[in-house]
């Protein structure tokens with residue numbers, strides 16, 4: 001089923017927006033040039049920082065791309081809960097020779113200013129995380145020719161996105177690396193944010209709304225992309241798989257940790273930001289996660305200097321090592337090569353007579369697409 005969205009790239013492969021530096025213009029440009037859809041992450045940036053990244057990307061490529069925005073957050077936690085957590089982290093600040101950040105930092109992520117820039121100087125796709133935009137916001141972007149996507153983690157959130165007039169939903173399974181895009185973080189209702197697995201969620205969302213679905217969470221191989229397309233998605237959004245690419249702006253220690261046997265598992269945690277996010281289970285996450293209150297972005301601001309100091313000290317044990325459940329399958333391939341390998345694996349998985357092969361993990365720069373799978377045509381025609 002071709003949609004305005006799927007016509008933006010040759011392959012049904014979206015490089016996930018990854019705030020914190022990973023999805024930089026270099027990565028988005030390389031993915032776009034290889035026939036995927038690249039994304040910039042505006043989260044944690046100022047509106048001007050976002051504008052500069054868009055300009056840099058436009059200087060590198062004429063290919064379509066997306067920009068992801070964080071929805072402004074209501075203050076959820078009581079100050080007292082944040083104070084208790086701050087006291088708990090005092091020893092961590094001493095350990096890394098830094099001070100804790102001010103938890104009363106901004107909660108709106110410069111949202112309105114970013115929207116104003118995106119209306120003035122439109123981009124092909126804008127996606128929203130941590131909530132659904134208003135119908136007026138969606139309409140204002142539609143009028144300037146932008147395709148809008150809302151990240152959802154439940155069928156009810158998908159209904160809200162449809163009501164707001166979004167063009168598509170990004171369905172994020174619990175396997176996903178980084179923050180769960182849950183619209184309202186409610187520990188009473190969701191516990192630690194433990195969500196629904198991707199294949200189940202795709203089916204639930206497809207029965208709830210008519211919108212095209214982009215599937216995200218744990219996807220590392222072309223055969224998995226074939227699986228979510230068979231389940232009704234029009235495209236797959238991959239974060240952790242692209243995190244390991246040389247073009248990704250992720251910290252080198254973060255890239256290495258993805259396939260380091262020291263990190264055997266991932267966990268959903270509020271330890272670093274106050275909102276459930278999936279990361280490699282390192283010391284900080286294990287020691288503090290169970291005590292972290294639902295206080296995003298207060299904890300993000302509070303732990304920011306700690307995480308930076310740990311990175312500077314070369315200690316991944318107190319960095320936020322966001323990763324999806326498939327992290328051990330990460331391949332350190334240049335982004336264009338990764339898109340080509342994924343597309344070839346996808347084509348092989350969709351052709352029943354062709355043996356399905358995967359390029360090896362974790363790092364084999366010489367890995368090439370399986371023989372006899374030269375690459376698919378435009379993905380609208382393949383579905």
Ligand SMILES: Cc1cc2nc3c(=O)[nH]c(=O)nc-3n(C[C@H](O)[C@H](O)[C@H](O)COP(=O)(O)O)c2cc1C
Pocket residue numbers: 016017018019020022041042043068128129151172175176177178179181216217218219237238239240241243322323324325326
């Ligand atoms: C390091 C990192 C940062 C992320 N930052 C964002 C973000 O800024 N906005 C967003 O919508 N999703 C973000 N995500 C989630 C991705 O959009 C996507 O849902 C997820 O990466 C899919 O799971 P996977 O990592 O297993 O492929 C991030 C994921 C990672 C790994």
